[in-house]
Amino acid sequence: MAISDGVVRYLGSTKNLVGCVAGLGGVGLHLTGFAGAYWLPVIGGLYLVGALAAPPERVRLAVDPAIAASRLRSDLAALLAKVRAEAKRMPDGALDRLDHIGEVLDAVLQRPEELAADPETSHGVTRLVRVDVPLAVETYLNLPWWIGVAKRSGARSAAGELAAQLELLEVDAEKVASRFFADDLRRQSDHTRYLEDRAED
Numbered sequence: 401m402a403i404s405d406g407v408v409r410y411l412g413s414t415k416n417l418v419g420c421v422a423g424l425g426g427v428g429l430h431l432t433g434f435a436g437a438y439w440l441p442v443i444g445g446l447y448l449v450g451a452l453a454a455p456p457e458r459v460r461l462a463v464d465p466a467i468a469a470s471r472l473r474s475d476l477a478a479l480l481a482k483v484r485a486e487a488k489r490m491p492d493g494a495l496d497r498l499d500h501i502g503e504v505l506d507a508v509l510q511r512p513e514e515l516a517a518d519p520e521t522s523h524g525v526t527r528l529v530r531v532d533v534p535l536a537v538e539t540y541l542n543l544p545w546w547i548g549v550a551k552r553s554g555a556r557s558a559a560g561e562l563a564a565q566l567e568l569l570e571v572d573a574e575k576v577a578s579r580f581f582a583d584d585l586r587r588q589s590d591h592t593r594y595l596e597d598r599a600e601d
Contacts, residue, residue, distance in 0.1 A: 410452065422450025455469040455569055466542040469509045476509070476529050483537055489545060491559035497566040498533070505529060508580050515580070524576040536545035536565040 410416055426443035429435040435442040480502050487495060508515060508525055515522050540562040551557055556564065578585075 413457055414549050415456075418454035419451030420445040423447035425438070448495070466511040469512035469515060473506060477504060479534055483541075486541055488557075489541060491563055494562060494566055497501075497570050498537070499565075500527070501533060501566070501570050501573045504577045508581045509578050511580075518580060519577055521580045528573055528576070530571070532569055536562060536569065538549045563573060 423443050423446055426435065426439070426446040429442060430439035468536060480498060483490065483498055484495065505525055508521065515525070519526050540558055547558055
């Protein structure tokens with residue numbers, strides 16, 4: 401598959417297109433009688449010269465925003481699915497909080513172009529999906545079940561720690577989303593004021 405992808409990429413490359421144009425020049429030389437008996441090597445040679453003389457393909461390091469958002473959505477969906485598979489071990493309310501965090505982040509990820517243009521929000525969403533939420537849940541689930549529910553004197557239980565972490569992460573996700581949708585909220589508010597002003601006239 402990788403070889404065929406490389407071939408397809410080369411067929412559409414600048415080098416191949418310039419080489420083909422040069423090779424067509426060789427065909428023209430043959431048809432006019434200038435290439436003589438060596439017309440085939442002339443065409444091949446002109447193609448090779450054209451391909452070598454063509455500028456290299458432009459390097460594109462930036463990831464397509466839609467692809468980046470799609471990967472984050474896939475990571476988020478996979479994370480939530482793994483946690484649901486361990487639902488019996490999760491403390492009360494934890495899955496509801498995780499689902500809400502997932503909904504909030506998914507709403508942001510549904511607008512990849514705008515997300516790519518907002519590095520701060522993009523970083524916040526990526527950090528939540530790939531670091532903060534997985535670390536909180538993974539740490540809890542890797543504890544033996546009896547430690548997870550055991551009370552500790554003067555401190556929260558592991559389940560209590562997870563609940564506190566998820567509450568903080570939920571607030572963080574909502575802040576990220578509120579900042580991302582601030583312009584939409586402002587437009588809605590402006591429209592309300594416009595309608596109110598019009599009603600008073």
